[in-house]
Amino acid sequence: MDIQTIKQRFNIIGNAPALNRALDIACQVAPTDLSVLVTGESGTGKEVFPQIIHQFSARKHGQYIAVNCGAIPEGTIDSELFGHEKGAFTGAHDTRKGYFEVADGGTIFLDEVAELPLSTQVRLLRVLETGEFLKVGSSKVLKTNVRVIAATNINLPLAIQNGRFREDLYYRLNTVPIIVPPLRERKDDIYLLFRKFAADFSEKYRMPAISLDNEAKETLSNYPFPGNVRQLKNVTEQISVIESERTITAEILNHYLPQQNYSNNLPVLYNKDSEDTHSFASEREILYQILFDMKKDMNELKREVHELTNGTVSPQPNITAKKVSDIFYENPEVSSVPMTIGHSNSVIGNTHITDTEEVKDESLSLQDKEIELIHKALKKHNNKRRLAAEELGISERTLYRKIKEYNIEEN
Numbered sequence: 001m002d003i004q005t006i007k008q009r010f011n012i013i014g015n016a017p018a019l020n021r022a023l024d025i026a027c028q029v030a031p032t033d034l035s036v037l038v039t040g041e042s043g044t045g046k047e048v049f050p051q052i053i054h055q056f057s058a059r060k061h062g063q064y065i066a067v068n069c070g071a072i073p074e075g076t077i078d079s080e081l082f083g084h085e086k087g088a089f090t091g092a093h094d095t096r097k098g099y100f101e102v103a104d105g106g107t108i109f110l111d112e113v114a115e116l117p118l119s120t121q122v123r124l125l126r127v128l129e130t131g132e133f134l135k136v137g138s139s140k141v142l143k144t145n146v147r148v149i150a151a152t153n154i155n156l157p158l159a160i161q162n163g164r165f166r167e168d169l170y171y172r173l174n175t176v177p178i179i180v181p182p183l184r185e186r187k188d189d190i191y192l193l194f195r196k197f198a199a200d201f202s203e204k205y206r207m208p209a210i211s212l213d214n215e216a217k218e219t220l221s222n223y224p225f226p227g228n229v230r231q232l233k234n235v236t237e238q239i240s241v242i243e244s245e246r247t248i249t250a251e252i253l254n255h256y257l258p259q260q261n262y263s264n265n266l267p268v269l270y271n272k273d274s275e276d277t278h279s280f281a282s283e284r285e286i287l288y289q290i291l292f293d294m295k296k297d298m299n300e301l302k303r304e305v306h307e308l309t310n311g312t313v314s315p316q317p318n319i320t321a322k323k324v325s326d327i328f329y330e331n332p333e334v335s336s337v338p339m340t341i342g343h344s345n346s347v348i349g350n351t352h353i354t355d356t357e358e359v360k361d362e363s364l365s366l367q368d369k370e371i372e373l374i375h376k377a378l379k380k381h382n383n384k385r386r387l388a389a390e391e392l393g394i395s396e397r398t399l400y401r402k403i404k405e406y407n408i409e410e411n
């Protein structure tokens with residue numbers, strides 16, 4: 001079947017060479033059972049390619065199941081994909097078939113496959129290699145004959161480097177790669193898609209279709225569309241429903257196109273030596289690091305005072321607040337009020353100070369602090385995970401993953 005017929009059947013608009021190449025690969029790989037990995041930015045229409053592959057394969061009469069891996073909670077995704085036995089966990093009142101068992105002889109489309117937890121990635125790898133899997137709570141090995149097609153908008157090689165995706169699973173899924181081009185690389189297709197969306201909207205709501213003047217066409221074609229086809233459709237529908245004038249000018253169109261920071265696309269100098277050794281994954285880790293630095297500075301200050309009071313360091317006649325500011329500020333001139341400590345009017349040696357306990361350095365590990373905070377939150381809320389997650393400012397799914405990752409025992 002030629003590409004033009006496929007476009008008409010699946011309602012695909014565009015003549016870009018990169019798009020035609022992706023459709024050609026989908027047609028070539030459809031008759032086989034090879035795994036396919038569809039990659040592309042969000043909103044490019046990756047979900048169409050698994051449907052094309054399934055419809056032109058020998059499995060077209062079998063089940064086709066599309067699974068959004070990012071929408072399933074981490075604690076239940078194994079049960080959703082592979083099924084579970086009765087009593088396998090709280091709430092498992094009946095035996096349930098998973099998607100891989102239901103789709104035996106058909107095709108499974110795993111959308112957002114990079115969102116799978118690492119434990120599930122191991123089980124998926126075994127299914128791809130041997131066709132065998134275990135239900136949750138079962139020791140009986142089941143076999144399935146499914147074709148797996150995966151899609152993601154994440155840079156998987158980078159995710160592998162960061163330890164978020166298994167390298168062996170990547171090579172197993174990436175048997176045949178299909179790259180869906182972003183809309184900014186299909187400039188000639190932008191106006192065609194605009195006309196299609198405008199015509200569909202006018203037909204659905206029985207109103208005249210909008211059109212663009214020449215200047216507006218040029219503006220639309222040169223816009224980068226970070227949201228790709230999905231963003232273009234939303235913009236078209238917004239203009240169709242809001243504007244009473246059916247001929248859209250460039251001035252009107254610009255009101256509906258968010259202004260982009262084009263400086264982000266410019267090349268920049270990269271100095272590896274100046275790169276910070278710390279990589280902060282979230283604002284919470286940045287706050288932790290600031291608090292730990294402040295705690296360390298406070299310990300240093302207490303140690304200085306402790307040495308002075310015990311006489312291990314001979315007190316200087318003019319130790320001022322500059323010493324304190326040296327610890328807390330990069331600019332020691334912030335403090336200007338002198339605080340004399342010495343043998344003059346107020347001698348520390350004759351003053352009894354009870355707080356002389358030497359402060360030991362505490363662990364500055366983010367992992368240790370996370371474990372400590374999780375313990376405190378669980379204890380405060382009597383092991384109620386939902387309330388503890390709200391207290392910590394994270395989702396219940398993330399808290400569950402942290403408890404499993406750090407092997408935290410709930411008292």
